[in-house]
Amino acid sequence: MxxxxxxxxxxxxxxxxxxxxxxxxxxxxxxxxxxxxxxxxxxxxxxxxxxxxxxxxxxxxxxxxxxxxxxxxxxxxxxxxxxxxxxxxxxxxxxxxxxxxxxxxxxxxxxxxxxxxxxxxxxxxxxxxxxxxxxxxxxxxxxxxxxxxxxxxxxxxxxxxxxxxxxxxxxxxxxxxxxxxxxxxxxxxxxxxxxxxxxxxxxxxxxxxxxxxxxxxxxxxxxxxxxxxxxxxxxxxxxxxxxIRPLRIATIAGALTALSAFIYGSFIVIKTVFIGDPVSGYPSIMVIQLALGGIQLLCIGLMGEYIGRIFIETKQRxxxxxxxxxxxxxxxxxxxxxxxx
Structure with missing residues (x-):
């Protein structure tokens, strides 16, 4: 029309x-x-x-x-x-x-x-x-x-x-x-x-x-x-x-974090074995753990938002x-x- x-x-x-x-x-x-x-x-x-x-x-x-x-x-x-x-x-x-x-x-x-x-x-x-x-x-x-x-x-x-x-x-x-x-x-x-x-x-x-x-x-x-x-x-x-793009962003962030950890870990091993440089101790480990923990909690919270909405929808109130x-x-x-x- x-x-x-x-x-x-x-x-x-x-x-x-x-x-x-x-x-x-x-x-x-x-x-x-x-x-x-x-x-x-x-x-x-x-x-x-x-x-x-x-x-x-x-x-x-x-x-x-x-x-x-x-x-x-x-x-x-x-x-x-x-x-x-x-x-x-x-x-x-x-x-x-x-x-x-x-x-x-x-x-x-x-x-x-x-x-x-x-x-x-x-x-x-x-x-x-x-x-x-x-x-x-x-x-x-x-x-x-x-x-x-x-x-x-x-x-x-x-x-x-x-x-x-x-x-x-x-x-x-x-x-x-x-x-x-x-x-x-x-x-x-x-x-x-x-x-x-x-x-x-x-x-x-x-x-x-x-x-x-x-x-x-x-x-x-x-x-x-x-x-x-x-x-x-x-x-x-x-x-x-x-x-649902936030979930995809969380997946990409997790993949990039894992890849970065693998590359950094390989660098530490090579440096220690071939150069003899001692591995950095407590401060660097804590920074990495806190960073990984924060990313994990953020992704879990993001998934929780979507799961909560699924839960509300299924009740059909x-x-x-x-x-x-x-x-x-x-x-x-x-x-x-x-x-x-």
Whole structure:
């Protein structure tokens, strides 16, 4: 199907608005965001009202311990259907996004954080690109306000490392804020894996993609839930989920170490037998043993990461458990119910 046909079909889906036909789904995972959620919801609903689309907002409560859930469930009526899906505990953002994708009904699906670092006012730009025929529209951060130099530098190094060893192209400086076409989401929902690195999974299906640059704002209030240890764990998940090259690198490192040890050992024997030079003692032996021990432990730990992921996959546990689903009708639906009554 050519691009012009895709545009015609997508524009037709927008003009044929019915309560049963959701054009746009906005997925908002959150965890302990009670201070920012009211402001975020006002800005998001104002943007969606201007779009004049049949839309739904899916809030995913990832086991919040504050008043975030009750705040979402008490939001005033809007032109968008608002659904709050509460997970039974904190399963992590990757699982929360997976739940949102599973329950989305729209032809276009947007994932956005609730901390207002990603402006909801940019959603119309995403829709415009979707109408042009793109299946995935990535939001690339041209500026990352409120983030330290170390975090920006480490993120850039990670993306370069991931793209160099993985067999896919994960866009640099692109977070979870993006638009996905229905077909892409359907393919992602069919993936059976439990260890999920969503930035890689979003890129894995391929399809027609484009990017929009924007300035990412500093966090509106509160503190980030991602410290450096969690970011390091997420980086390890990303690398091990999409490549086995680290195992091959470990094999090559072991082979080179063994070869170096053989060459050095032969040199010591020849020097001792023919030259009579005594073999160096305790310091050199300790250095070699520590070096070999460190390489061995590193390789064992690397294999342990992959074995641990195999163990988790074999248990086939669900990604998340849903405690409750609260659905708030739109203003239009309330009016219809009133006329029916």
């Amino acid at each position: 050519n691009t012009s046909s895709i545009r015609t079909i997508r524009r037709a889906k927008i003009t044929q608005k019915t309560d049963a036909n959701v054009t746009l789904s906005v997925i908002v995972p959150f965890y302990n965001e009670q201070d920012v959620l009211p402001k975020f919801h006002r800005r998001l609903t104002a943007t969606l009202d201007d779009l004049l689309l049949q839309s739904e907002i899916i809030y995913i409560d990832d086991g919040s311990t504050d008043k975030s859930r009750s705040i979402v469930e008490s939001f005033s009526l809007s032109s968008s259907l608002v659904r709050c899906i509460s997970l039974s505990r904190n399963f992590g953002k990757e699982s929360a996004m997976s739940a949102g994708l599973k329950y989305s009904q729209g032809e276009a699906i947007i994932v956005i954080d609730a901390d207002l670092q990603d402006p909801p006012e940019l959603i119309p730009n995403l829709i415009d690109k979707w109408l042009e025929g793109y299946d995935i529209v990535n939001m690339r951060r041209s500026d990352r306000l409120g983030e330290s130099w170390l975090k920006r530098f480490s993120a850039a190094c990670f993306y370069k490392l991931l793209n160099s060893i993985a067999k896919l192209e994960v866009p640099e400086n692109v977070g979870d804020f993006r638009l996905l076409n229905r077909e892409v989401v359907d393919h992602i929902n069919q993936l059976p894996e439990r260890n999920r690195y969503m930035k890689g999974i979003f890129s894995w299906p391929g399809f027609k993609q484009t990017s929009i640059s924007f300035q990412r704002d500093a966090r509106f209030c509160g503190e980030t839930k991602w410290n450096y240890l969690k970011l390091l764990g997420l980086a390890v998940d990303g690398i091990t989920s999409f490549s 669900p990604l998340y458990l849903i405690q409750s689903i609260h659905e708030q009708p739109t203003k239009k639906q309330i009016v219809k119910l009133g006329h029916t009554a």
